Amino acid sequence: MFLAAPKQSQTSDRPLDLPLDLFQAIADLKKEMNAVILAHYYQDPDLQDIADYIGDSLGLSQAAVNCQADVIVFLGVHFMAETAKILNPDKLVLLPDLDAGCSLADSCPPDRFAAFKAAHPDHLVISYINCSAEIKALSDIICTSANAVAIVNQIPADQPIIFAPDRNLGRYVMEKSGRDLLLWDGACIVHEIFSERKLIDLKLIHPQAEIIAHPECEANVLRHADFIGSTTGLLKYVQKSDRQEFIVVTESGVIHQMQKAAPHKKFIPAPPTSNCACNECPYMRLNTLEKVYLAMKNRTPEIILNESIRQAALKPMQRMLAMS
Ligand code: 13P
Numbered sequence: 001m002f003l004a005a006p007k008q009s010q011t012s013d014r015p016l017d018l019p020l021d022l023f024q025a026i027a028d029l030k031k032e033m034n035a036v037i038l039a040h041y042y043q044d045p046d047l048q049d050i051a052d053y054i055g056d057s058l059g060l061s062q063a064a065v066n067c068q069a070d071v072i073v074f075l076g077v078h079f080m081a082e083t084a085k086i087l088n089p090d091k092l093v094l095l096p097d098l099d100a101g102c103s104l105a106d107s108c109p110p111d112r113f114a115a116f117k118a119a120h121p122d123h124l125v126i127s128y129i130n131c132s133a134e135i136k137a138l139s140d141i142i143c144t145s146a147n148a149v150a151i152v153n154q155i156p157a158d159q160p161i162i163f164a165p166d167r168n169l170g171r172y173v174m175e176k177s178g179r180d181l182l183l184w185d186g187a188c189i190v191h192e193i194f195s196e197r198k199l200i201d202l203k204l205i206h207p208q209a210e211i212i213a214h215p216e217c218e219a220n221v222l223r224h225a226d227f228i229g230s231t232t233g234l235l236k237y238v239q240k241s242d243r244q245e246f247i248v249v250t251e252s253g254v255i256h257q258m259q260k261a262a263p264h265k266k267f268i269p270a271p272p273t274s275n276c277a278c279n280e281c282p283y284m285r286l287n288t289l290e291k292v293y294l295a296m297k298n299r300t301p302e303i304i305l306n307e308s309i310r311q312a313a314l315k316p317m318q319r320m321l322a323m324s
């Protein structure tokens with residue numbers, strides 16, 4: 001599948017009168033605005049370091065539910081900030097770069113998905129959180145990579161299920177649950193770029209290393225993994241494993257927290273098919289420290305949602321939170 005890379009933001013090229021110490025300026029604004037900064041593990045290390053909470057998609061949703069601040073600054077991609085807004089309609093939710101989308105969410109357009117759902121009226125729709133608010137509104141239950149298997153396991157065995165939008169996570173859930181799921185044919189460009197051939201070569205160079213992978217990877221890569229889990233799952237695993245070396249098959253941003261949590265261990269990013277840094281999510285990396293500062297100072301760009309879509313998207317989110 002080919003999907004266009006995200007547009008470069010306009011703001012990055014503009015000469016700006018920025019404060020010298022952006023870290024301090026952001027901390028000051030945070031206090032002034034009563035803001036909380038939530039960040040995903042795939043953000044740039046500098047952005048992870050200014051966050052009040054860093055997590056995977058499930059942890060970030062749970063943090064958004066319990067949030068007492070007036071403003072949520074979301075350092076992640078659009079569907080994540082949108083999820084925070086679904087859960088907090090009265091709060092200002094800022095996303096430093098509105099172009100921070102997601103190839104997986106884009107692979108499931110609402111009109112086509114509505115037709116797919118209508119063609120299978122007896123199916124329950126379980127959607128991975130990496131989708132738009134419109135897709136959430138068409139779903140019965142949301143899941144994340146951390147709880148997808150557990151959620152499918154709670155559905156009666158005779159209930160047919162549509163699983164969208166990630167075919168790789170869907171295939172992994174089918175294998176783990178033994179359920180037959182009707183899969184939407186979507187995927188993530190970052191997790192499909194890993195090369196099985198190069199992974200095998202790397203393992204030969206580091207025979208003691210454990211291979212740890214995210215379930216958005218393709219089956220031919222996942223079959224080499226010693227452990228498969230969400231970003232939080234991978235982070236916890238490297239802390240408890242007695243191995244000293246890990247080949248990390250997901251977006252390389254998560255290695256920042258792994259190094260902090262286990263500084264004596266070695267983390268080797270898995271190689272993509274090309275020689276570029278394609279294992280960095282080009283959408284996640286659109287957010288920068290400068291854009292965070294500007295978003296907070298100007299209270300924009302903010303996430304705005306149609307209220308009927310928000311209410312429809314809230315129900316499957318609440319079901320997920322109750323089942324997690
Ligand atoms: P998790 O945050 O559930 O690990 O998912 C990773 C991802 O691709 C987020 O975009």
Ligand code: SF4
Nearest residue numbers: 102103104188190281
């Ligand atoms: Fe989307 Fe993949 Fe980037 Fe996650 S890593 S935000 S699924 S494109």
